[in-house]
Amino acid sequence: MMFDIEHLSFLEIARRELNTNKLPEKIRDGLNTIYTKKAKAGFYRPKIINEKVTDQKQNKHPIKLGKKNSVYNVLIIWYLFNSDTGKTKNLLQEYAKNGVCNETLNELIDLTKKQYLEFFCLGVIRENIQEIIKCLNSSSFDLFSERLPSPFSENKNNTFDITPMLAIYSQDIPWESYMSQYQIAEELFTVKDFEKAKEVLKNLEVNSLIRLPVIKALNKKIIAIEAEAKDAWDYFQNALN
Numbered sequence: 626m627m628f629d630i631e632h633l634s635f636l637e638i639a640r641r642e643l644n645t646n647k648l649p650e651k652i653r654d655g656l657n658t659i660y661t662k663k664a665k666a667g668f669y670r671p672k673i674i675n676e677k678v679t680d681q682k683q684n685k686h687p688i689k690l691g692k693k694n695s696v697y698n699v700l701i702i703w704y705l706f707n708s709d710t711g712k713t714k715n716l717l718q719e720y721a722k723n724g725v726c727n728e729t730l731n732e733l734i735d736l737t738k739k740q741y742l743e744f745f746c747l748g749v750i751r752e753n754i755q756e757i758i759k760c761l762n763s764s765s766f767d768l769f770s771e772r773l774p775s776p777f778s779e780n781k782n783n784t785f786d787i788t789p790m791l792a793i794y795s796q797d798i799p800w801e802s803y804m805s806q807y808q809i810a811e812e813l814f815t816v817k818d819f820e821k822a823k824e825v826l827k828n829l830e831v832n833s834l835i836r837l838p839v840i841k842a843l844n845k846k847i848i849a850i851e852a853e854a855k856d857a858w859d860y861f862q863n864a865l866n
Contacts, residue, residue: 630687632677635660638688638696642787649794655703656696658710662685665714669720695769696785698748701757701776704790705737720761720768730761746803747789749776777838792835796834803829807839819847 633639640654642649648656661669673692688695699713706712737744737754744751756774760766777789792798806829810819813822823844830840 629690630691633688633692633693635686635688635696639694639700642697642700642805643791644788645791649791651708651794652700652791655710655713657701659699659703659717665718667718669714669717669769672721673749692769694851696769697785698768698773700787700790701773702733705733705754705757706788707736707777708794716761717768724764726761730758731745733761745777746798746800746807746837746839747777747793748842752775789836789838790795797833798835803833803837807837807843812844814843814847819851823847835852839841 633641636648637652639652639697640646643652659666660670660674672688673695674686675689678687693856697719703710703718705712706716712729716726716733719729740749753774753776756778757817760771760773761768772785775785775787776781777786806825810822810825810829813819813825825839826844829837833840
C-alpha cells in the first residue's frame with residue numbers, strides 16, 4: 626500500500642532540521658499554532674496536513690507525503706517574522722490561495738530591514754534574504770514541497786543549515802552588547818592594532834552565549850593580513866641576505 630503521509634510528525638521534522646533532541650518551548654509552541662490551529666489556516670492546512678488518512682499508523686496532524694520541507698520553510702518564515710505566528714499564517718494563507726504572497730511579503734521585507742543587530746551578529750546574509758523573497762515571489766517555486774535558501778551564512782557546506790536560530794530561542798541574547806564590543810574590535814582592525822582587536826574578539830567569543838560568525842570572519846581578515854605582512858618581511862630579509 627502506498628503511504629501518503631510522512632512517518633515523522635512536524636515537531637520531529639523540526640528537531641531534525643535544527644539538529645536537536647529538544648525544541649525550545651517558543652519554537653514548539655509556534656509550530657503547534659501554525660500546524661494544528663485551524664483558525665485562519667483554511668487554505669494552507671489542506672495542502673500540507675492529511676487528517677483523513679485511513680489504515681495507516683499516523684501522528685496527529687500528519688504531514689502529507691512530500692510536504693515535510695514545509696516545516697523547514699515555516700521555521701525560516703516564522704524566524705524572519707520575528708516569531709510572529711499570526712503574520713506567518715497570513716503569509717501561508719495568501720501563498721496557498723494565490724500561489725504568491727504580495728501583501729504579506731511586503732510586511733516581511735519591511736521587518737527584515739529592522740533586524741540589523743540580530744542579523745549581523747548571527748551572520749544572516751542580505752543576499753540570502755533576497756533569494757528567499759525571490760522564491761516566494763516565483764510562481765515556479767512550491768513553498769510546501771521545495772526548500773527555501775537558509776538566511777544564515779555560517780555553514781558553507783550546507784546551504785540549508787538553519788541551526789543558528791536554535792540558540793536565539795534558547796536564551797535571551799544581549800545583541801546591543803555584542804554589537805558594541807564587535808565595533809571596538811573593528812575600529813582596532815581599521816587602525817591596524819591587530820593584537821588588541823584579536824584580544825577583544827577573543828573576550829567576546831568567550832563571553833557570548835552563542836556562536837557569532839562575525840568574530841570568525843574578522844579574525845580571518847586579521848590572520849590573512851598578518852600572513853601577508855610576514856611573507857613580505859621574509860622576502861625583504863631574504864633579499865638583504
